[in-house]
Amino acid sequence: xxEIERALRGAEIPGDDVEAAVVRFLRRAERDGPVxxxxxxxxxxxxxxxxxxxxxxxxxxxxxxxxxxxEELAGELSPRVLRLPxxxxxxxxxxxxxxxxxxxxxxxxxxxxxxxGFTRKVLRATARIPFGRLSTYRDVAxxxxxxxxxxxxxxxxxxxxxxxxxxxxxxxxxxxxxxxYTGGLGRKQFLLTLEGSLDATRR
Amino acid sequence: MGVxxxxxxxxxxxxxxxxxxxxxxxxxxxxxxxCFQETFMAALRAYPRLRPGSNLRAWVMTIAHRKAMDTHxxxxxxxxxxxxxxxxxxxxxxxxxxxxxxxxRNLPPRQRQAVVLRFVGDLPYQEVARAMGTTDAAAxxxxxxxxxxxxxxxx
Numbered sequence: 599x600x601e602i603e604r605a606l607r608g609a610e611i612p613g614d615d616v617e618a619a620v621v622r623f624l625r626r627a628e629r630d631g632p633v634x635x636x637x638x639x640x641x642x643x644x645x646x647x648x649x650x651x652x653x654x655x656x657x658x659x660x661x662x663x664x665x666x667x668x669e670e671l672a673g674e675l676s677p678r679v680l681r682l683p684x685x686x687x688x689x690x691x692x693x694x695x696x697x698x699x700x701x702x703x704x705x706x707x708x709x710x711x712x713x714x715g716f717t718r719k720v721l722r723a724t725a726r727i728p729f730g731r732l733s734t735y736r737d738v739a740x741x742x743x744x745x746x747x748x749x750x751x752x753x754x755x756x757x758x759x760x761x762x763x764x765x766x767x768x769x770x771x772x773x774x775x776x777x778x779y780t781g782g783l784g785r786k787q788f789l790l791t792l793e794g795s796l797d798a799t800r801r
Numbered sequence: 802m803g804v805x806x807x808x809x810x811x812x813x814x815x816x817x818x819x820x821x822x823x824x825x826x827x828x829x830x831x832x833x834x835x836c837f838q839e840t841f842m843a844a845l846r847a848y849p850r851l852r853p854g855s856n857l858r859a860w861v862m863t864i865a866h867r868k869a870m871d872t873h874x875x876x877x878x879x880x881x882x883x884x885x886x887x888x889x890x891x892x893x894x895x896x897x898x899x900x901x902x903x904x905x906r907n908l909p910p911r912q913r914q915a916v917v918l919r920f921v922g923d924l925p926y927q928e929v930a931r932a933m934g935t936t937d938a939a940a941x942x943x944x945x946x947x948x949x950x951x952x953x954x955x956x
Binding site for chain 2: 600602603605606607609611613615616618619620622623626627631632633634635637668669671672673676677678679680681
């Protein structure tokens with residue numbers, strides 16, 4: 599490699615400049631970019647939450663930070679996935695209020711695109727369980743149209759792409775056991791305690 | 802998940818810094834930011850139409866190359882500032898630029914773009930040629946001429 603070649607390859611530019619350019623681009627994309635999925639990672643008492651929205655509404659909420667969720671969204675929805683905090687503001691505000699005990703229901707529209715068939719029916723039924731109330735796997739299966747499919751209902755709840763807002767934590771065993779939770783049982787207990795319904799389960 | 806097109810956020814994080822370096826080398830610090838915005842907005846618009854498994858680096862460098870050419874063309878159309886008229890808050894345009902890149906920008910356009918795509922964009926000759934719409938041989942020749950000229954100037 600010649601000296602000139604090395605100089606061309608090795609020349610450094612201030613990292614701050616790059617960062618500033620990226621920030622300006624994101625701001626512009628937020629204003630008028632053709633972005634299909636906007637996301638942000640927000641803090642919560644249950645740790646970081648990844649919140650993703652489309653033009654239709656909240657499409658994904660996931661415990662933890664980015665992980666593989668961005669790849670999942672790119673594959674399932676559109677690769678135009680960008681971190682744009684402004685577009686997730688409304689969801690974040692409602693989540694904050696919920697965790698502070700100042701909100702009992704969510705108003706942000708839900709985009710059900712990531713669900714289909716029986717799963718979607720189960721989750722739609724689940725979305726109607728009110729704050730502070732509990733339901734059973736058999737009950738949501740029945741309201742989704744098939745009482746005997748309570749195991750399938752359990753699987754559907756386990757694949758809930760929008761936990762908390764679609765309150766799958768309110769579904770428990772008929773016998774009083776908590777059942778399962780994708781985010782871990784500790785989180786389910788936390789949410790039910792927050793809603794004042796943990797005592798109702800006989801554990 | 803196979804080789805689907807990665808989320809744009811990842812694409813931006815992975816290639817943003819290299820595209821920015823490429824643009825500073827090609828058009829200078831002053832215009833690099835505008836070109837960067839134009840490059841990634843164009844990429845965002847076209848992104849869903851990309852074939853999975855495309856060479857993303859070569860693709861975005863090609864867009865950046867076109868934006869850089871636009872900038873050089875529009876500069877030629879607007880009157881050049883005379884002598885050492887300082888631009889932007891009294892700073893000369895090249896303030897802070899690595900010296901070798903400043904020399905690169907005074908090369909004839911095709912030599913400049915070829916050498917910058919090759920060594921700052923780090924593209925193989927085949928991709929340099931494709932980005933510039935020339936043959937491999939022409940791309941190599943432009944890089945050779947550019948290097949010779951830089952060597953003479955810096956000797």
